[in-house]
Amino acid sequence: MRIIARLDIKNSNLIKSINLEGLRVIGDPNTFAKKYYKDGADELIFMDLVASLYNRNSLHDIIKKVSNNVFIPITVGGGIRSIDDALKVFDSGADKIAINTAAIKNPSLINFLAKRFGSQAVVVSIEAKRKINDWEVYIESGREQTNLSVKNWVKEATDQGCGEILVTSIDQEGTGKGFDTELLSTITKNTSVPVIASGGFGDLKDVKAGFIDSKADAIAVADAIHYDKINLRQIRKKGLDLGLNLRDFNQ
Numbered sequence: 001m002r003i004i005a006r007l008d009i010k011n012s013n014l015i016k017s018i019n020l021e022g023l024r025v026i027g028d029p030n031t032f033a034k035k036y037y038k039d040g041a042d043e044l045i046f047m048d049l050v051a052s053l054y055n056r057n058s059l060h061d062i063i064k065k066v067s068n069n070v071f072i073p074i075t076v077g078g079g080i081r082s083i084d085d086a087l088k089v090f091d092s093g094a095d096k097i098a099i100n101t102a103a104i105k106n107p108s109l110i111n112f113l114a115k116r117f118g119s120q121a122v123v124v125s126i127e128a129k130r131k132i133n134d135w136e137v138y139i140e141s142g143r144e145q146t147n148l149s150v151k152n153w154v155k156e157a158t159d160q161g162c163g164e165i166l167v168t169s170i171d172q173e174g175t176g177k178g179f180d181t182e183l184l185s186t187i188t189k190n191t192s193v194p195v196i197a198s199g200g201f202g203d204l205k206d207v208k209a210g211f212i213d214s215k216a217d218a219i220a221v222a223d224a225i226h227y228d229k230i231n232l233r234q235i236r237k238k239g240l241d242l243g244l245n246l247r248d249f250n251q
Contacts, residue, residue: 048078067093
């Protein structure tokens with residue numbers, strides 16, 4: 001089980017949003033990445049939130065700097081559409097790539113990338129919004145509907161060979177009101193690959209909600225740690241107190 005710090009990026013800035021809208025600049029991503037590494041994050045996720053809009057990923061320079069100071073796995077997402085795009089990200093120092101929009105438009109891209117780099121290096125990012133008794137997949141950083149059911153897409157992505165699924169609840173993202181446990185449970189029940197819960201972490205009760213109630217393999221935390229409402233060491237302690245299989249730095 002893993003605790004992951006998520007850093008959403010626009011241009012060269014760490015930003016945060018609510019429901020993937022209203023982006024607010026927080027600061028220098030390299031500074032925050034080093035802090036989270038020292039605080040014991042198991043991994044980092046960097047997402048370029050405007051990459052699809054501008055047909056590019058601008059994180060290469062940021063990841064190069066971060067990877068010189070941080071020695072835990074780094075996942076990078078946003079604007080990755082091809083082998084060449086993926087190679088640039090890996091050459092920058094990333095360990096895994098996350099794909100969303102391009103995968104929806106061309107599901108075989110997942111298989112193509114998994115065969116080239118290994119399934120363990122390919123994360124499918126799912127942005128989901130509640131629709132009555134279901135959830136719909138969104139693309140372009142939550143700006144466009146797809147009319148695709150989350151459950152169906154999870155099965156397709158898994159069949160195509162992804163090694164992990166990052167689930168962001170658009171409804172909960174940036175609100176601090178907790179994970180969408182129904183959404184996460186639906187996904188964890190319908191895939192055999194690890195699932196990362198993202199969107200809504202607000203306080204320590206969400207450790208149980210993410211790991212135990214939702215059966216996620218990892219939780220991604222963003223604004224709660226960006227704004228110092230809570231820190232990664234407190235989150236880890238809570239998880240260990242719950243008996244979760246997390247790294248214990250005191251041993």
